[in-house]
Amino acid sequence: GAGVSQSPSNKVTEKGKDVELRCDPISGHTALYWYRQSLGQGLEFLIYFQGNSAPDKSGLPSDRFSAERTGGSVSTLTIQRTQQEDSAVYLCASSPGGTQYNEQFFGPGTRLTVL
Amino acid sequence: KQEVTQIPAALSVPEGENLVLNCSFTDSAIYNLQWFRQDPGKGLTSLLLIQSSQREQTSGRLNASLDKSSGRSTLYIAASQPGDSATYLCAVRPRGSGGSNYKLTFGKGTLLTVNP
Numbered sequence: 001g002a003g004v005s006q007s008p009s010n011k012v013t014e015k016g017k018d019v020e021l022r023c024d025p026i027s028g029h030t031a032l033y034w035y036r037q038s039l040g041q042g043l044e045f046l047i048y049f050q051g052n053s054a055p056d057k058s059g060l061p062s063d064r065f066s067a068e069r070t071g072g073s074v075s076t077l078t079i080q081r082t083q084q085e086d087s088a089v090y091l092c093a094s095s096p097g098g099t100q101y102n103e104q105f106f107g108p109g110t111r112l113t114v115l
Numbered sequence: 116k117q118e119v120t121q122i123p124a125a126l127s128v129p130e131g132e133n134l135v136l137n138c139s140f141t142d143s144a145i146y147n148l149q150w151f152r153q154d155p156g157k158g159l160t161s162l163l164l165i166q167s168s169q170r171e172q173t174s175g176r177l178n179a180s181l182d183k184s185s186g187r188s189t190l191y192i193a194a195s196q197p198g199d200s201a202t203y204l205c206a207v208r209p210r211g212s213g214g215s216n217y218k219l220t221f222g223k224g225t226l227l228t229v230n231p
Binding site: 004006031033035042043045048050056059091093103104105106107108109111 | 149151156157158159160161164204206217218219221222223224
């Protein structure tokens with residue numbers, strides 16, 4: 001019964017570099033979400049994947065952000081040309097999908113620091 | 116636009132005290148409300164999920180209530196312990212149109228400190 005896992009747990013990068021953050025959802029969960037938690041801003045939705053449907057990318061803050069989900073399981077969030085304002089904790093969640101009543105289960109997050 | 120507010124922003128209590136954390140939301144059209152716990156530097160741990168048709172949920176020393184019509188939820192913690200110290204977040208899942216009803220809207224949390 002492994003939960004949602006994310007890697008790396010911490011990432012320090014220099015401004016302008018690209019970073020990739022990984023999320024492994026709970027096995028069998030068809031829905032996957034990325035959120036960002038910035039200091040003083042609270043948690044904000046970034047992107048949502050459900051099965052083979054087109055993802056909802058409406059929460060991505062700029063075109064430097066992209067995400068993919070391969071094989072309906074693992075997801076990667078990529079930030080290109082990182083900026084200092086990208087520093088935040090990036091949280092991934094998964095749920096069984098299907099109904100609107102499902103609980104979302106969160107991973108431990110990746111803390112990104114852009115110097 | 117749904118807004119979720121948590122009061123107080125921070126709370127400090129002595130060990131053993133019963134306490135209540137408050138969460139309010141502006142749009143009562145929700146599917147459910149979730150309470151989470153977040154320890155420093157960690158992710159979110161789901162504590163309780165209340166569906167819109169329910170009034171309360173209980174788990175151990177925790178009891179969460181939901182009054183959808185007034186846009187309020189409370190998290191009651193009985194006999195608080197130092198290990199309860201964490202940030203508590205509430206989040207609502209909107210019953211929106213346009214297929215966006217999977218996006219949780221979070222409050223900014225209440226930082227709870229239980230002093231031994």
